[in-house]
Amino acid sequence: MTQKLNSPKETDSNKANLAEESGYQEEPAELEAEVSGLSDPETMLDLSPNSEEAAEFETMLKFGQNPRLSQIILDNNLTIRYTSPAATALFTGYYRIQSKPFFNVFRQPLGTAELRILIMSLKSPERGFSWSGTLVHKNPNMRTLLTRTVINPFFAGSHAILGYLVHFEDVTDKYNTRLRTTFSSILEAAKLKDNDTGKHNERVSHYSKQITEYLYKKQLYPQIDPDFIDNIEFLSMMHDVGKIGTPDYILQKPGKLTELEWEIMREHTINGTFILSSYPNPMAKEIALSHHEWWNGGGYPFKLEGDMIPLSARIVTVADVYDALRMKRTYKREFTHEEAIERIFAASGTQFDPSIVRVLTDTHESFDEIWNRFTDSNATEPFNTDITIDYE
Numbered sequence: 377m378t379q380k381l382n383s384p385k386e387t388d389s390n391k392a393n394l395a396e397e398s399g400y401q402e403e404p405a406e407l408e409a410e411v412s413g414l415s416d417p418e419t420m421l422d423l424s425p426n427s428e429e430a431a432e433f434e435t436m437l438k439f440g441q442n443p444r445l446s447q448i449i450l451d452n453n454l455t456i457r458y459t460s461p462a463a464t465a466l467f468t469g470y471y472r473i474q475s476k477p478f479f480n481v482f483r484q485p486l487g488t489a490e491l492r493i494l495i496m497s498l499k500s501p502e503r504g505f506s507w508s509g510t511l512v513h514k515n516p517n518m519r520t521l522l523t524r525t526v527i528n529p530f531f532a533g534s535h536a537i538l539g540y541l542v543h544f545e546d547v548t549d550k551y552n553t554r555l556r557t558t559f560s561s562i563l564e565a566a567k568l569k570d571n572d573t574g575k576h577n578e579r580v581s582h583y584s585k586q587i588t589e590y591l592y593k594k595q596l597y598p599q600i601d602p603d604f605i606d607n608i609e610f611l612s613m614m615h616d617v618g619k620i621g622t623p624d625y626i627l628q629k630p631g632k633l634t635e636l637e638w639e640i641m642r643e644h645t646i647n648g649t650f651i652l653s654s655y656p657n658p659m660a661k662e663i664a665l666s667h668h669e670w671w672n673g674g675g676y677p678f679k680l681e682g683d684m685i686p687l688s689a690r691i692v693t694v695a696d697v698y699d700a701l702r703m704k705r706t707y708k709r710e711f712t713h714e715e716a717i718e719r720i721f722a723a724s725g726t727q728f729d730p731s732i733v734r735v736l737t738d739t740h741e742s743f744d745e746i747w748n749r750f751t752d753s754n755a756t757e758p759f760n761t762d763i764t765i766d767y768e
């Protein structure tokens with residue numbers, strides 16, 4: 377009477393397939409049993425050809441489809457039976473999802489804890505045999521994709537579950553925009569205090585992205601992926617957000633700072649780390665804390681050296697100093713592009729990571745373009761700096 381379709385846990389080849397596709401880790405035995413329990417042969421519908429339920433299933437497949445929405449349809453054994461073109465497009469680069477058991481494809485973004493909740497929900501009349509949650513899809517070559525995911529059952533005439541409609545909404549941009557809007561407001565507040573900015577933060581973001589994209593293309597650092605590039609583009613703008621806690625008389629002092637004032641100025645790195653402590657990506661704190669560290673250990677606040685300094689901060693420091701060199705200040709003239717690049721090359725291996733400075737050999741002209749494209753109109757002449765470099 378019953379027919380078992382391709383169960384997610386049926387074969388070793390399925391397991392191998394799953395491991396290869398989604399980084400599957402062996403789950404505890406009881407979880408394995410619960411996944412299998414969803415396709416209990418005792419409760420399975422008869423989907424053999426010409427059965428009444430098979431006809432109902434085909435009707436469901438036919439009328440449940442909406443090619444414009446990102447959706448898949450599962451049979452009651454949780455095997456994918458239909459993938460809309462929008463869903464195929466959404467997951468291109470992440471998964472190939474046609475005709476596979478649902479958990480083979482989506483177990484990794486679910487994680488063990490959420491998988492338990494999902495299984496419980498799909499078995500629960502109180503929860504309407506349905507589930508909703510946010511899945512995080514990760515591929516080293518792609519930006520992380522976030523989907524708001526809803527699974528709802530289809531019922532047969534006999535009130536048994538025929539299958540499920542799974543709908544995915546891409547909420548990646550919505551999530552990032554909401555998160556970043558909050559922190560951009562803090563940045564705006566910091567800029568009110570610090571005359572040093574103008575479009576400085578924006579330019580630092582562009583230089584940092586330029587360097588990082590080059591390193592990604594050359595595959596020089598495995599940790600650089602599209603997420604890293606996207607994050608450094610935004611978070612490099614926040615490098616000096618801690619200056620919101622630096623007294624005005626220090627930020628606006630026309631002359632050189634005393635040693636005590638320097639000590640207070642250096643605290644903007646620690647303050648920035650506190651301000652960004654709730655940001656979900658650790659890169660935010662790394663840049664704020666370490667963008668004044670020197671490759672040779674001569675920087676601040678902790679005199680970290682070499683690889684101890686996070687890569688993101690080693691990139692931002694080159695961008696930050698290039699821009700500071702080009703800016704006119706009360707105590708220094710505006711450096712030309714060639715002079716600024718020369719200074720940076722001269723400080724390779726002392727102030728800067730040589731592997732980052734080498735990137736400028738091929739890309740330095742784009743720095744000049746960025747400087748010219750994002751000029752400060754009516755910029756106030758900035759007073760003091762947080763950068764320890766010899767400007768003479």
Ligand SMILES: [Fe+2]
Pocket residue numbers: 615616644667668762
């Ligand atoms: Fe700084």
Ligand SMILES: [Fe+2]
Pocket residue numbers: 576615616696
């Ligand atoms: Fe800066």
